[in-house]
Amino acid sequence: MRGIWFVAVLVTLTACGTAPAATTPATRYQADGTVLADAKHGPQLCAIVAASLPPQCGGPDVIGWDWNTVEHSARGGVRWGEYHVVGTWDGARLTLTEPPHPAERRDAPRARPDLTTPCPKPAGGWRPVDQGKSTQETMAAAITRAQELPGYAGSWLDQSYLEEIDDFDADDPRSVERHANDPKRLVLNLRFTGDAAAHEPLIREVSYGALCLSPAQRTVAELRALQERAQQEIKGVYCAAADERAGRVQIGVWVVTPELQRQVDATYGKGMVVLDGFLKPVAS
Numbered sequence: 001m002r003g004i005w006f007v008a009v010l011v012t013l014t015a016c017g018t019a020p021a022a023t024t025p026a027t028r029y030q031a032d033g034t035v036l037a038d039a040k041h042g043p044q045l046c047a048i049v050a051a052s053l054p055p056q057c058g059g060p061d062v063i064g065w066d067w068n069t070v071e072h073s074a075r076g077g078v079r080w081g082e083y084h085v086v087g088t089w090d091g092a093r094l095t096l097t098e099p100p101h102p103a104e105r106r107d108a109p110r111a112r113p114d115l116t117t118p119c120p121k122p123a124g125g126w127r128p129v130d131q132g133k134s135t136q137e138t139m140a141a142a143i144t145r146a147q148e149l150p151g152y153a154g155s156w157l158d159q160s161y162l163e164e165i166d167d168f169d170a171d172d173p174r175s176v177e178r179h180a181n182d183p184k185r186l187v188l189n190l191r192f193t194g195d196a197a198a199h200e201p202l203i204r205e206v207s208y209g210a211l212c213l214s215p216a217q218r219t220v221a222e223l224r225a226l227q228e229r230a231q232q233e234i235k236g237v238y239c240a241a242a243d244e245r246a247g248r249v250q251i252g253v254w255v256v257t258p259e260l261q262r263q264v265d266a267t268y269g270k271g272m273v274v275l276d277g278f279l280k281p282v283a284s
Contacts (some may be wrong), residue, residue, distance in 0.1 A: 016184045026088040029143070029255060029279035032103040035062055036080035043067075045085065045094055047238045048251065054078035059238065060254060062087075066098035073104075086282060089255050091236075114245060117158040117187045119212035126161075126210035134183045134209035142207030146190045148197050149206045153191035153216030153223075154244025161185040163281055191216040191244065216247055223249060230273050234264065238278065249273045 034046040036057050043065035046057030054075040060083065072081035082103040087096040117126075128134035162168050162179060169175040173226050187210040192199055194211040203211065218226075223242035225248045231240045241253035248271060256277035264273050 012265070027052045028086055028097055028282040029089050029094070030084065030086045031279045031284050032082070033086050033278070034080055035065065035080065035083050035085065035100070037065075037067070038078045045278075046256075055080055060153055062096065063093050064101075070100055089279060112255075113157050115156050115189075116160060117212045118214045126185070128209045130208040131184055136183050138179070138206060138208055139183055139186065139188055142188055142190070142203055143213075145203055145206050146192075146199070147220075149192070149202065151196075151199075151219055153193055153219050153247070155191070156189050156245055157181075158187040158189055159185075160187070160214075169219075179224040185214055188212065189214065191247075193217065193219055218247055220244060223247070226268065226272065228265075230268060233267075234273075234275075237266055250276060252276050252278065255279050 031045065034049050034055070034057060035043050036046055036049075036055065038054075038056075041058065041061070043062040045059045045062050047059060048057060050056040054073075055078070056138045058231070060261060064087070069077055070081060070083065072079050074080075080191060083100040084102065085093045085094065085096065085100045086098050089095075124234070127206045127238065138155070146155060149162055152217070156230065159180060161182070162170075164181050168179050189212045190196070190199070190203065191214050192214050196215045200213055203213070219276055220242065227240050227242045228251055230251055231237050234251060234253065236253045236255070237251055241250050242248075243250050249268075251273055253275055254277065256275045265271070267273075
């Protein structure tokens with residue numbers, strides 16, 4: 001599966017009979033994203049865009065925007081485009097400090113989530129206990145069974161076997177259809193708090209493929225409760241997700257500072273809520 005409450009504003013206080021202190025330059029931030037304006041709002045920077053025509057999205061206002069100076073699309077009273085923007089952030093708005101230009105990283109690959117299996121690889125490799133009964137349906141049944149058991153902390157499928165196939169091409173739909181999601185080669189990962197291995201007999205009643213049971217610190221229910229709490233308490237959240245593999249919550253916000261991450265660690269526990277800023281600081 002690539003601060004948000006506020007950025008401190010430095011105010012110069014002038015004591016009677018003294019010279020004013022030097023002003024610290026404001027931090028500049030940059031991002032590649034959609035800027036969109038419609039009948040409801042002016043130009044806004046969007047992290048998530050609804051794939052409609054015209055598209056729909058919303059976000060912080062972009063101050064200093066001029067549609068006459070950029071190429072853009074227009075339809076039904078909506079104007080939009082993909083741009084690289086640079087500006088200062090006041091906690092709610094991005095004020096441009098230089099003219100926008102076309103987005104620089106439209107096709108930048110997103111980091112793939114780590115879906116490897118934490119259990120040691122058995123001698124001879126991962127294999128089903130009953131190849132004839134290892135199907136997509138039995139794997140789905142195993143996940144459903146696991147979700148009903150106490151301490152359930154997550155599930156995922158490991159397709160590392162694809163790395164061993166020389167002609168596999170993830171960008172070729174035919175190759176994906178031919179090789180991916182093979183229930184006879186997938187490894188079903190299930191996590192539980194407490195003694196994860198104790199659940200294997202019940203899982204094996206419906207699961208016949210390769211299986212890894214691993215321990216976790218928090219259940220899925222606990223992670224989702226933490227996600228909901230963080231979404232309500234942290235300002236500027238535009239996306240949130242519970243990462244069952246990592247056992248933590250990921251929160252997408254507009255700007256992250258080290259101070260803000262420390263505040264979040266102190267509130268929710270170190271490493272439990274990881275912030276990802278859409279706007280990144282411009283290197284000085």
